[in-house]
Amino acid sequence: MFYHIKELQYQAKPAHPDPVYAKKLQEVLGGQFGEISVMMQYLFQGFNCRADAKYKDLLYDVGTEEIGHVEMLATMISRLLDNAPADVQEDAYKSNPAIAAVMSGMNPQHAIVSGLGAMASDSEGYPWNAKYIISSGNLLADFRANLNAEAQGRLQVTRLYAMTDDPGVRDMLSFLIARDTYHQNMWYAAIKELEERERDIVVPTTFPRELEKQEVSYDLFNFSRGDESSQGRWAHGEAFDGRGEFRYIPAPIAFASAPHLKPAPMWLHNTVPPMSKC
Template identity: 50%
Template structure:
């Protein structure tokens, strides 16, 4: 259950309408790293969290705050769009305000679709989609994704902050910048807490580590003979998990003689196939069905063995 308080977390009061700025700020609402993304990402992580207590509560607290940040931004956009498109283009094409708005950079849909409201889209008009969010069920992996999301969100907010002289807009964005600064720290401190509580040994996601290739988990491969990557810390010294010393391999070569070729193709579908890989299986519905049955049989055999 969610409860709604009829006040914004922080004020969203622009000094004057600015439809062009509203179009830019759409990125902060519905962009890949906008507030809608972090809101949905944290909500999904919180709902999926199977560690009751402080971890789940912390995720849900930040997720709920992000709902409020979306509300702040949509309120700000509605106020920036007040009177648009007329006031947005007083100096240009006064007799044709819609044309003037487009010439000046206003988002057409703010006037046509929402009647002066925000959209769940980015600044280019691309609809927000759930593919932007990360919710793996693994707290360590998710917390690292959250740090990156907050960093990118803050960077975009900072850039928009430099695009306006409106004191009211800047005031709200200063609050948002501060929250993104702290939220980055919350997720990093969450990783420290996971280590302290024994959920992870060193903050590196290493599930099934016992099955890793024993050399590849501490080797830096360089694929350019002139590369200077070996000068960096990532190519020398102890690994972060403290288990090995990093090995640097300059001008790396293939570790196998396996070439990237698929199975022999169906000559009926690949007319340029010269036959040197052998006879390909016919790409017919009957052939696909037969292969599917064979796969099932092989799985059953494997399970019995």
């Protein structure tokens, strides 16, 4: 079960209203790499976890913290929208301050739909989508997805930090940036622990290697003009799983012939190849 307390994890008080910035802030609330996404991703990974209790508990710890981050951002967005319509384009739109705010760049749904409140959507108003989250049951795969989510999220928050000079907004964002710093380190530690325990880095580690075409398991195919990619660590030396040697293939060959499909049944009314018309 969950238990809510009224206090925020960290303060969310802007120095002044800013409806345009509220629209921007929606990205790290309801965007692909926003707080709603990581909240749902971690919680569903926790709900579905069949592995060690410590991993399940970790997912619940962080997933529940992210609920608090959603609450902080929603509060900040609402406060950025406080009194905003009357302050925007007042001279030109005194008779209709709400329209003035909309015309100045405010998300119109903040006035029309949510009544000056946050929404579960991104900065363009696109609704949050459950397809954003990953919960596969394989913790090594999932934790790598979590590390990426934290990296993308921290990147976006730092960009938003540069887009405002409001000290209150920056104060809250600095807290979120710091938490993302920990979460990136945390997921990296969990990934390394699983890699060491499973003695492999390739997911899934339980699939028998003899069932894959091992002759191409460590090859980089040069499928673009130029050979600059041959200079990377990924093209030479021992592979990081310790089971093969990287190779650079400058002129890849085709392993199969060109495919030729049979004509579709006539009742599907597909375009018929010329030889099939007679």
